[in-house]
Amino acid sequence: MFEFLWKKASGKPKAAVFVDYEHWYYGYHNKVQMKPNVEEWIDELKQEYDVDKLYIFGDFSEPKIGTELEKLKVLTDHVVHTASTKEGVDKDFTDIIILDTIYRSMAEKNDDEVYILFTGDAHFTKVVEYLKEKNKKVIIYGVKFAFSNALKSAATSYVEMPRQEQERNHYNDLILISLDRLRKKNASRKPSYWKTIESVAAYNRVSKSRVKTALDGMISQKYIEVVSKKAGREREYTQQLLEVDWMQLQEDGLWEPVAR
Numbered sequence: 001m002f003e004f005l006w007k008k009a010s011g012k013p014k015a016a017v018f019v020d021y022e023h024w025y026y027g028y029h030n031k032v033q034m035k036p037n038v039e040e041w042i043d044e045l046k047q048e049y050d051v052d053k054l055y056i057f058g059d060f061s062e063p064k065i066g067t068e069l070e071k072l073k074v075l076t077d078h079v080v081h082t083a084s085t086k087e088g089v090d091k092d093f094t095d096i097i098i099l100d101t102i103y104r105s106m107a108e109k110n111d112d113e114v115y116i117l118f119t120g121d122a123h124f125t126k127v128v129e130y131l132k133e134k135n136k137k138v139i140i141y142g143v144k145f146a147f148s149n150a151l152k153s154a155a156t157s158y159v160e161m162p163r164q165e166q167e168r169n170h171y172n173d174l175i176l177i178s179l180d181r182l183r184k185k186n187a188s189r190k191p192s193y194w195k196t197i198e199s200v201a202a203y204n205r206v207s208k209s210r211v212k213t214a215l216d217g218m219i220s221q222k223y224i225e226v227v228s229k230k231a232g233r234e235r236e237y238t239q240q241l242l243e244v245d246w247m248q249l250q251e252d253g254l255w256e257p258v259a260r
Contacts, residue, residue: 013113013137015049016105017042020119021058021072022094024161025065027120027143033206034162034170036068038075041141045116052112053105057098059083095123102127106134113137118161122148129154171214174204176255179244193226193240223249 021036028034038056045051054076060069061083072079080101082094102115115131117124120142128151131138137156142148144160152158162170178200182191197215201208218224225243249255 012048012050014052014111015045015114015116016053016110016112017045017051017055017116018098018102018118019054019056020094020098020117020121021056021068022065023119023121023143023146025058025068027146028162029064031143031145032162032167032170033204034167037166038072041118042075049114049116052110054078055080055098055101057082057094057101059094095119095121099124099127102131106131114139116141118142120147120151122150125150125154132156167210168214168217171206171210172218172254174200174206175211175215175218176244176249178203179242180255180257183244190227190229190241190243193242196242223252223254 019038024036028036042051042054055078056072056076057080058065058068059082060066061081069079069081080097082097098119102117105112114137116139117128118141124140125148128138128140132154138154140151140155140158141161142151142158144162147158147160175196178196179191182189193215197208197211200206200211215224219226223245225245227241227243229239229241246255246257250257
């Protein structure tokens with residue numbers, strides 16, 4: 001009873017959350033070279049919703065995604081390992097289990113007002129339409145460039161992930177980690193503009209254009225300054241070197257040397 005009164009007083013709609021972790025993990029890995037920050041996402045949801053159920057589904061038998069399993073189990077008791085020993089079973093098997101869980105949830109006649117799905121697969125279009133017919137608000141989160149347009153259209157609302165700010169922060173971190181690593185090796189050596197872009201892209205296996213966009217952003221914000229310097233035996237060419245304002249980055253919360 002006390003729990004019910006608290007929920008009523010909170011004013012937050014009750015939500016059931018279903019995560020296709022294969023879509024999230026592999027979508028981030030293949031499309032934007034990032035890893036999901038599940039904790040941050042759940043905290044964000046809890047600011048707006050009373051999260052009643054949280055299910056996370058995936059085939060964690062592959063080594064890379066398998067390392068995520070224990071971390072996810074800390075977040076919820078409902079992590080569903082969808083691996084099958086049957087020959088010929090593919091990614092659709094995970095989708096079938098998710099769909100079955102959603103329909104079972106509805107059969108229980110629950111009082112969840114909102115259904116939140118993290119998936120980009122068009123297979124979920126029909127269940128979204130069904131949920132809306134049952135007066136449920138359906139919010140879909142999906143990885144950009146791997147998000148079905150049909151699914152977007154079916155949802156009450158949708159969010160493409162990662163958001164621009166999250167992606168920008170990710171590339172900023174890659175650049176700053178690289179620059180910090182270099183200054184620790186040789187504090188007097190200043191990195192060049194183009195070599196920084198090339199080395200960050202190569203080391204992290206990410207797009208040079210995305211690294212350049214992030215670096216240019218920090219330059220325009222005055223966190224990094226480009227200094228021209230003559231080089232060569234006869235100073236026949238000009239280098240563009242980078243000077244980083246580490247103090248300002250720390251003050252603005254963009255760099256935490258102790259935590260790294």
